Amino acid sequence: MKRMGLFICHCGTNIADTVDVEKLAKKFESYPGIVFSTNYKYMCSHPGQALIADAIKEHDLDGVIVAACSPILHETTFRKLARQSGINPYQCEIANIREQCSWVHKDKEKATAKAEKIIKSIIEKTRLNEDLKPIEVDVTRKALVIGGGVAGIQAALDIADAGYPVLLVEKEPSIGGHMAQLSETFPTLDCSQCILTPKMVEAATHPNIELLAYSEVKSVDGYVGNFTVTIEEKATGIDWDICTGCGQCSEICPISVPSEFEKGLGNRPAIYTPFPQAVPNKPIIDSENCLEMKTGACGLCVRECEAEAINFNMEPTYREEEVGAIVVATGYELYPIMNLGEYGGGEIEDVIDGLAFERLLSSSGPTNGKIRRPSDGKLVKDIVFIQCAGSRDPEKHKPYCSRICCMYSTKQAMLYKHSVHDGQPYIFYIDIRSGGKGYEEFVERAQREDKVIYIRGKVSKLYRENGKVKIAGVDTIANKPIELEADLVVLAMAMIPTTGTEKLANVLKLQTDANGFLQETHPKLRPLESTTAGFYLAGCSQSPKDIPDTVSQASGAAAKVVGLFSGEYLQLEPTIATVDEELCSGCGICISVCPYSAREMDIGKGIAKVNEALCVGCGACVVACPSGATDQKNLTDEQISSMAKAILKGEKES
Amino acid sequence: MGKKLNIALYWGASCGGCEIAVLDTNEKILKLAEVADIVFWPVAMDTKYKDVEKMENGSIDITLYNGAIRSEENREMAELLRRKSKLLIAFGSCAVDGCIPGLGNLYKREEVLENAFKKTVTTDNPKGIIPEVIHGKRKLTLPELEPRVSTLQQVVPVDAFIPGCPPPTELIAKFIDIVASGEEIPKGANLAPDISVCDDCDRNPKEEKILPDIIRPHRLEKDNGECFLLQGVLCMGPVTRSGCKTRCINANFPCTGCMGPTSKVTDQGARFISAIGSIIGGKELDTDQEKMKEIIDKIDDPIGTFYMYTLASSIMGGKKWKD
Known part of the structure; x- marks a missing residue:
């Protein structure tokens, strides 16, 4: 016979004002199984906890029910106390009579009656509880970071600095991501590459970081603390171990195709390094455009290469790695202009997106920092920036705000003005969102110092006329339509997750939200963890954000990883699903309903089994199991039935 | 050789399929005949209700009751056979779960009678006659339909269950083997495997x-x-x-x-x-x-x-x- 103690908390006046806690404590003294029942002002306080600890010893309790606030707040507190007092922590349960009772009702009599039912149900649950032990799982103390942009680089550095080995995998030939394409960053107007390249070099040379550039994650097996990852190291066509990075091959290459890094505004050869500060600073061969690989009619680079590093027949290689945690930092792309028909649909050459404009601004860019329009290279005298291109448009495009565009368009307008002193930048906006540190001051400066003109209104159409781009918009403050013409129009296109993210989410079975960004466990309280244990999110893969927030989130993700690695074992909650092996028929229905991929078929036995490390005890499989073979520890069908009976007892059929 | 067991089989609201299923065991039924005497089986023998009433309580070792409880007669016989039997087994899905007759619980009893005796297309009942318990000056002893269909265990305690519509031959054969071997049937047991x-x-x-x-x-x-x-x-x-x-x-x-x-x-x-x-x-x-x-x-x-x-x-x- 279980000996249970009931401890009802007043929570000051939060509970006691609406629920008669003293009356209930007295009433429950004679409830079957309760050997001690009391009430106190603040159970979670030091004296409150001492009250419980003393009662456990004095009355030889083996079950504790605390009627108080939501278990989200103090279940861990009281379970720790239970453990320290010598009883199994899972024999301590919380009856929520605050959030689910006193805080949502006014009638004291009815609220007290309801609280009584809640308490009864939790007593009945506790009566049937088993002693449980947390599940202990070994951890491989090595991290995988997917994505080598500033988020991935920061996360890798922080984990490496904490003393753990990191594998940093980047699908492009160089790390750096989009930040490497920017000219200067807001609000300090720091040269982007100048602040990034030291981190890039550190990431490549850190003793604890192994950098795998031009590589992709193909599959991940296993579970938190114990992942097996298969990585494809794509064929570069060059043996990077012996290549000296002299660059002679690129200079002699006869091919010239649009450069992805330059957003098509400049060209590159078929054997190339994406940009001068690339890390690793080694070239790759673009097999689609290489003359030798397609027709065998060239081979000029081979003649130039003193190190004899070129190998056209190189094949991709695969490697398997064991890691304990994975940070997904796969970044963003810009929504393609071709989706906006009213803005030319990508057909007007002098209508470009923000990243392309960064390349024009950049002194190492395709125009050496001169602001020339793509169509004829003429210097740009009039420039128009259009905000929210594809964002904040729930009907046709993306419903969300892309967070960074107000700031970068302002920055771009200022940088333009610094370069073209007699030019006039205009920005069409809906709102100006400048909430970060120093951001509002930056926007003020743009207007005050650089005379950037902000027009509040949307642009309905862009079209070519007489060699210029015509802009048909509206000024909602002056309350009239406005027509401008410009040499160049820069669209602040919506930020979307990379196609790589979508592909990876399918491979890793990670949840994504309605817009394709990786889903965090809780937007406020757990914004860095994926719903799948062991995966952490950093940067724009999770949601649009600027560089300070990206770097912060990356460091946060790293801290989570380090926390995971720092314990001896990984301890997981044992209140998970179970399978009655005799009753299970192997129908497979439970396997498809599990959102955490925690169920699989034991092929040998022909029945389902639960991966204890992945199961979080959500109960979806328990509901779905057609033969009742699946149940949940300390929340069995029998317990739920018992709880329901306790609540409904005495209720008349209406 | 010990005394032979007494076995009874009875049908409540049923289609007769369970009776056929027993016969479908072919030669296996001979094994049953070796160890048991059938003392009551309306489909095959002429034993009257009166004869059953005269039996000593508990003198029937095993009764296989198939069919649901739809009428007073079904209930009375269930209660009678419960008294007279050591082991009362719900045989077939009608007795275990209600089966097809159970679908009658979607309608009121009056609707069922109206439909069966008046509304169906092929019914020829110009005077609209519906069976009644009391007719004219005399009280007829026609059993009345109960307001709802019940399973066997909803009216009397049941010792074991053999489900199926009808119970598969293999299951009946298994039952016969158990009886023949003298093995005890655990109280409340369902003879079908507990797996889907x-x-x-x-x-x-x-x-x-x-x-x-x-x-x-x-x-x-x-x-x-x-x-x-x-x-x-x-x-x-x-x-x-x-x-x-x-x-x-x-x-x-x-x-x-x-x-x-x-x-x-x-x-x-x-x-x-x-x-x-x-x-x-x-x-x-x-x-x-x-x-x-x-x-x-x-x-x-x-x-x-x-x-x-x-x-x-x-x-x-x-x-x-x-x-």
């Missing part, structure tokens, strides 16, 4: 299962031999006890659930709704409510599909009226 049909089914790929659509069996254009659920055909296999050697499925028809649910499940229909509700469309349809509703709307007769055999024994038991 999927365990035994050749079509079960033992992989994750989704229900991509709902198609009635006769509308399935081509049966590719895969699990019915994977082809979009509702099959009650997952919520139904095995032991039938998947006869229906081997004949290329999905299981309709006649053996009732496994021991952990109290309501077969509700359990099946939970199970397929969880897998309609699979993960791709996780948030597309419209598409899911479209598929669900294709279920023509939910009660007839999910509760064909177990309506009387379900939590609701059938329709409930305010009066």
Whole structure:
């Protein structure tokens, strides 16, 4: 016979004002199984906890029910106390009579009656509880970071600095991501590459970081603390171990195709390094455009290469790695202009997106920092920036705000003005969102110092006329339509997750939200963890954000990883699903309903089994199991039935 | 050689199929005859109710009662046989779960009589006569229909259960073996295996299962031999006890659930709704409510599909009226 103690908390006046806690404590003294029942002002306080600890010893309790606030707040507190007092922590349960009772009702009599039912149900649950032990799982103390942009680089550095080995995998030939394409960053107007390249070099040379550039994650097996990852190291066509990075091959290459890094505004050869500060600073061969690989009619680079590093027949290689945690930092792309028909649909050459404009601004860019329009290279005298291109448009495009565009368009307008002193930048906006540190001051400066003109209104159409781009918009403050013409129009296109993210989410079975960004466990309280244990999110893969927030989130993700690695074992909650092996028929229905991929078929036995490390005890499989073979520890069908009976007892059929 | 056992078989509201099923055991029935005397079996013998009343209480070793409790007579005989038997076994789905007669619980008794005796197309009843208990000046002893259909255990304590519509020959043979060997039948035992049909089914790929659509069996254009659920055909296999050697499925028809649910499940229909509700469309349809509703709307007769055999024994038991 279980000996249970009931401890009802007043929570000051939060509970006691609406629920008669003293009356209930007295009433429950004679409830079957309760050997001690009391009430106190603040159970979670030091004296409150001492009250419980003393009662456990004095009355030889083996079950504790605390009627108080939501278990989200103090279940861990009281379970720790239970453990320290010598009883199994899972024999301590919380009856929520605050959030689910006193805080949502006014009638004291009815609220007290309801609280009584809640308490009864939790007593009945506790009566049937088993002693449980947390599940202990070994951890491989090595991290995988997917994505080598500033988020991935920061996360890798922080984990490496904490003393753990990191594998940093980047699908492009160089790390750096989009930040490497920017000219200067807001609000300090720091040269982007100048602040990034030291981190890039550190990431490549850190003793604890192994950098795998031009590589992709193909599959991940296993579970938190114990992942097996298969990585494809794509064929570069060059043996990077012996290549000296002299660059002679690129200079002699006869091919010239649009450069992805330059957003098509400049060209590159078929054997190339994406940009001068690339890390690793080694070239790759673009097999689609290489003359030798397609027709065998060239081979000029081979003649130039003193190190004899070129190998056209190189094949991709695969490697398997064991890691304990994975940070997904796969970044963003810009929504393609071709989706906006009213803005030319990508057909007007002098209508470009923000990243392309960064390349024009950049002194190492395709125009050496001169602001020339793509169509004829003429210097740009009039420039128009259009905000929210594809964002904040729930009907046709993306419903969300892309967070960074107000700031970068302002920055771009200022940088333009610094370069073209007699030019006039205009920005069409809906709102100006400048909430970060120093951001509002930056926007003020743009207007005050650089005379950037902000027009509040949307642009309905862009079209070519007489060699210029015509802009048909509206000024909602002056309350009239406005027509401008410009040499160049820069669209602040919506930020979307990379196609790589979508592909990876399918491979890793990670949840994504309605817009394709990786889903965090809780937007406020757990914004860095994926719903799948062991995966952490950093940067724009999770949601649009600027560089300070990206770097912060990356460091946060790293801290989570380090926390995971720092314990001896990984301890997981044992209140998970179970399978009655005799009753299970192997129908497979439970396997498809599990959102955490925690169920699989034991092929040998022909029945389902639960991966204890992945199961979080959500109960979806328990509901779905057609033969009742699946149940949940300390929340069995029998317990739920018992709880329901306790609540409904005495209720008349209406 | 010990004394022979006394065995009785009786039918309540039934179709007679369970009787045939016993005969279907062919030579096995001779084994039964070796160890037992049949003292009461209306379909085959002329023993009267009076004779049963005269028997000593508990003198019948085993009674196999098939059929549901629809009329007063069914109930009276259930109570009589309970008194006279050591072991009363609910034989066949009508006795265990209510089976097809149980579907009568969707209508009031008066509606059933109106329909059967007046409304059906082929009924020729110009004076609109309905059977009555009292007729004219005399009280006739016609048994009255009870207001609802009950299972055997809802009217008398039952010692064991042999489900099936009818019970599969293998199960009856197993029962005969148990009786012949003198082995004790545990109280409350269900003789069918406590595991669902999927365990035994050749079509079960033992992989994750989704229900991509709902198609009635006769509308399935081509049966590719895969699990019915994977082809979009509702099959009650997952919520139904095995032991039938998947006869229906081997004949290329999905299981309709006649053996009732496994021991952990109290309501077969509700359990099946939970199970397929969880897998309609699979993960791709996780948030597309419209598409899911479209598929669900294709279920023509939910009660007839999910509760064909177990309506009387379900939590609701059938329709409930305010009066």
